Amino acid sequence: MGLFVGLDVGTQSVKLVAYDPDSRQIVASAGQPLDLAAGDDGSREQSADWWVDAVRACFGRIDPALRARVVAIGVSGQQHGFVPLDRSGSVLAPAKLWCDTSTSAECDEIMAAAGGARRCIELAGNPILAGYTASKLPWTRKHRSQAYAKLATIALPHDYINYWLTGELWMEHGDASGTGWLDVRTRAWSPAMLAATDPDRDLGACLPPLVDAATLVKIKPALADELGLPHAVQVSAGGGDNMMAAIGTGNVVPGVLSMSLGTSGTLFTYADHPVVDDDGRWAAFCDSTGGWLPLICTMNCTVATEAVGKLCGFSTKEGDALLAGTRPGADGLLMLPFLNGERTPDLPNGRGNLFGMTASNLTPANLYRAAMEGALYSLKNGYDALVDAGLRFEAIRLTGGGSQSLVWRQMAADMFGLPVDVPEQAEGAAFGAALQALWAVQRSGGDADLSALAAAHVRLDPRLATHPHAEATAAYAPVYQRFLSHLDAIRPLYAG
Template sequence: MSLFAGIDAGTQSVKVVVYDAAARSVVASTSAPLELISGEDGSREQHPSDWVHAMQACFDRIDPAVRAQVAALAVSGQQHGFVPLDAQGHVLAPAKLWNDTSTTAECAAIMQAVGGAAQTIALAGNPILAGYTASKLPWTRKHRPEVYAKLAKILLPHDYLNFILTGAYFCEYGDASGTGWLDVRTRQWSKELLQATDGERDLSACLPPIAEPDALFDIAPLVAAQLGLATTVKVAVGGGDNMMAAIGTGCVSEGRLAMSLGTSGTLFAYADRPIVDDAGAWAAFCSSTGGWLPLICTMNCTVATEQVAKLFGFSTREGDVYIQATPPGADGLLMLPFLTGERTPDLPLGKGVLAGMDTDNMSPAHFYRAAMEGATYSLKYGYDAFVRAGMRFDRILLTGGGANSAAWRQMVADIFELPVEAPKQSEGAALGAALQALWALGNAQGETTTLRELADRHVTTDPQLAATPDPDRAAAYRASYQHFLQHLQAVTPLYRG
């Protein structure tokens, strides 16, 4: 049994890959869509039962003979979600997600209770930003008092799927650091922030224990039967989707920079020590490998390109044709793609902005390019903070759905002026979960392979997907990016709230 499954529960879909460790190849890959519940107040929610049904659907589409050979699996989950359970483990309400901005006021209230954003960073390494789990608790107390009254357990989406798979409550350091409650320096829950979030109860009693990166759990026999898996399958601890994508792209040692182009856009780099910014310019997260993962997150990446494509009646699969028909800078058309608020830059109440329209650039191709450029410039804005802090990188490892676009890969190379590589397996988070399961099971069986050695062995890039910066395009993008920053500065006062 040398097959390992990775389950990636994202915002738009659940994906499952099955990896053959001996052949070093993915032997099965399936996905099932998810629906998003959106509200005018900025709320973004999903029913946790939908994740379970989607996971079941994914396994149902995999050959039973393949499923029978799975030795271990792990879950990658969208970060920051709030899954409230009662004492019997029943879900009490839809899960509020990472891109939910309805709790912005609660973020400020929690930080004010401990003395402000600077003191919050001093206590835990991160400010409480819109979308983080912490702010969802006081929102629930105010808007869903019946849920708050019955609340016994707080799980993240990744934790909830692990609970379904094993019947056990546990979380892990990487995903837990995205709650806003974990002191990333000590890897302990911050008593001060828990108290500031809810002074009416001991919140620590609602949080699951934190499992070590190499922990293994037994799969529940009934769930194994439902998924067509052996009852001997082990469930590794898994982690947040960005933490699993770090493993799946080989970003498990210093000097490597990974970028994920998904619903959200992320930049993350491995560190062997906490990398905390006093101004909170990036997320000072733990990794799921025993280290740390400084991370930049934008809330609008493929969201922007998909919305523009939908507006003009074409598919993003056709998007590269539109990019090739337009020049860098979109002939002056500029988009600030803050369609769902924004985290980087920190504008949770932000809205999308189109600027520079004239009679020559009001075409579907120009709008699509402006959306892709705007999403990439937002990531560049965060990357600049990394560089100012002294971090240096020699290439970008690209993953996520946007990485399937040759035009986007080239755009990233030109805007960041760094070579771009893409792993052969584009589903970096799902592959990372499978590799973590492989590593954890190997450890339990007495192997001494480090996670870095394992990633170097199993994560390979595709030379045909590589991109190198073009000097002329890079110069054009530098000028366009400056216009982005100027417009950002101009609209920031409008959306500060």
């Protein structure tokens, strides 16, 4: 059948995988790191050119003979980013990213204009949280007025890469639901939420058309020549990184819980109907298969462990080894690891907090463990909301960089009291993008069952399976309650 390429345009890097569905093997992969422009005001930005250059570099590392066999490309992109384009398709300003909290005031302004957070949920299924695309528009109007005046098209990161590949602009429902403007119940834009964002401008006219998840568009011939690809290569609809990771972990039927441990932490599950919470305890997103994807997102996961490693002068791989001599609860040391502000819980102005320090427990090993535990406690806080809503899970499917760490796997299994499985393909988002492209091509030739395709191609690695230890699960329970108590105590400090 040829090869199917998945591209994941993340925050830290761009990753490429080339998948052979006949042999069911990744036959080539490449990655390219990305810079991040960070400001003290919480801003986190990247140049769209950096993504393009990184994609070029990744293709350049793939054998020309393999590039000549590519049939289709799927693109996964970090969600919520804002790429402003003028009428010619040129980028007007740096892209503000999902982890940008400089627009938290604009979140409040939009929700106030719409009638409050609950009214936003009634209108579109979600409140406007820190990082969502909607808040970046009024911020740009205030701080980059010339760019806002020239704005003709609002693109998300994966939309922009699709545009670079094909010359065409579109959005698909999964990534679009992360803007804050999509009514996830009807899968259509909410005029009221667009008007609350800017009452003086028709933002709907700036949004690309919404397309079906199985859409295919041909690559630009000149770009195909540049990248060494056939002119017949097609680009699938693609989607947000969480939506693609859902496909890449086989999370396309109800009952599967995926956990991604990367820069951010996420939990998500498939639903065949909109799953909206009146209190906004989770993101009520669409997925990139025609279904829905209730999702928990934290903004501080490996960010916290990497910061501790940097502070103490060791790598995260060395940090895992350090934990061999520690116990659940880090000897009383407790971290709320909100280094980038936080989305779950909703504390965009939050900062990291360290509690329970004594002369004996303040060691690099305990500090590293407290960071790791704090990141998972934040995810468990969101998980509890999903369970409260009646959702039930038998196991966790783990992806992201943390999935390759036995310490992360065991801690997740123990803390959640669930077995942890790890797909063979560690790059869940890139692999999911490749599978979406494969599904779209198969569907263009007739019916194609995505759940059957995922069952056939998403394989679990039995060597990485991890089971909870009852003693550790019991030990984490009171520490988690302490985490929740400290969370309640610090909320007023960062409420404004």
